Amino acid sequence: xxxxxFNRRRxxxxxxxxxxxxxxxxxxxxxxxxxxxxEDGSLKSYPNLTRNPAFSQVQRxxxxxxxxxxxxxxxxxxxxxxxWQAAQALPTENWKVEVTGLVKNPRVYDIDDLQKKFPLxxxxxxxxxxxxxxxxxxxxGFPMKLLMADVEPTNNAKFxxxxxxxxxxxxxxxxxxxxxxxxxxxxxxxxDEMANELAFFATGxxxxxxxxxxxxxxxxxxxxxxxxxxxxxxxKIEFVAEQPATFWNxxxxxxxxxxxxVNPDVPHPRWSQATxxxxxxxxxxxxxxxxxxxxxxxxxxxxxxxx
Numbered sequence: 001x002x003x004x005x006f007n008r009r010r011x012x013x014x015x016x017x018x019x020x021x022x023x024x025x026x027x028x029x030x031x032x033x034x035x036x037x038x039e040d041g042s043l044k045s046y047p048n049l050t051r052n053p054a055f056s057q058v059q060r061x062x063x064x065x066x067x068x069x070x071x072x073x074x075x076x077x078x079x080x081x082x083x084w085q086a087a088q089a090l091p092t093e094n095w096k097v098e099v100t101g102l103v104k105n106p107r108v109y110d111i112d113d114l115q116k117k118f119p120l121x122x123x124x125x126x127x128x129x130x131x132x133x134x135x136x137x138x139x140x141g142f143p144m145k146l147l148m149a150d151v152e153p154t155n156n157a158k159f160x161x162x163x164x165x166x167x168x169x170x171x172x173x174x175x176x177x178x179x180x181x182x183x184x185x186x187x188x189x190x191x192d193e194m195a196n197e198l199a200f201f202a203t204g205x206x207x208x209x210x211x212x213x214x215x216x217x218x219x220x221x222x223x224x225x226x227x228x229x230x231x232x233x234x235x236k237i238e239f240v241a242e243q244p245a246t247f248w249n250x251x252x253x254x255x256x257x258x259x260x261x262v263n264p265d266v267p268h269p270r271w272s273q274a275t276x277x278x279x280x281x282x283x284x285x286x287x288x289x290x291x292x293x294x295x296x297x298x299x300x301x302x303x304x305x306x307x
Contacts, residue, residue, distance in 0.1 A: 043211060044208060045207055045208050049140060049207055051122040051123070052123050055125065058297065060278070062124060069084060069213065072084060072087070073227075074087050077089065084211065090212040090216070092111075097111065099147070102153060105152050114203075114218070118147065120141060122140050123139050123141075125198075125200070125221060126296050127221075127227060128227065130228055130256070130268065132268075132273060132277065133277045133287070134290075135279040138207070139202040140209075141221070143200060143201075144194045144199040144200065145195045154239075156241050157191060157241065158240070158242070159241070159244055160189050160237055160238065160240070162220060162236070163185070163186050163231070163235060163236040163237075164232055182250045182251070185232075186245065186247050187230070196305065198298060198301050199220075200223075201221070215233050224295040224299075225260045225262065228247075228248050229260050246258060259306075261295055262293070263294055264293070276292050277289050278290060
């Protein structure tokens, strides 16, 4: 990522030297075409969308859509931030999401049916990357707790594991290494975290369906945690009894903890988390630097989970 905080190339070389291969933020797809585009090639809009008034302001300006959709981590399609064009190789037609494990009602949701089943709303959330940059995004989607209520986890379920699609025939971006990594990309949450009112499944942003580079057609948004905790392009959700292994925590547990709550007082081993740069136009060295907030400013909602 950004030179001040994170020398990606040096990091990748160090992992290769350790025999770990290459990196990714989650990827998912199914065979077929592109479900998210209108006939004119633009992303489909959500009609009659309601913004949740409880999550409509964050005391920071909403990030310009052009920036939020063209500054992305998606290493399957390349190691730079400007991989949005390469990510269009991701097909999203006929997308299915399997929900299994310790649940009373296992499901296989079609993504279109999923969006009809659960009422969609817009929420404005802060987004804080572990690389110490941030943005503010109006996401479209539904609370995770609605899906939990539909599948009914059993009393033995304590965690949820989220899996992103992986297909090495599709993920061929420059700088992508298939060997030595715990593919596919996975993430996990405790069930009390998943049931929190902030935990969100996003199907869109800026009033339209998710662009591919932002994790279409379904991604996690956990605003009090670092961005890598939000798996993109989800194809499977499994409810389990034990803490699941996750992608980055498996690769480097001392750098990417399972909990991964935003905390300005807990530095990454190689850079400070006390401040963050706000995603803006122009060179990254010119971006405004602001103090990082504990739990990314959402302590009133989540601090009780960690006492």
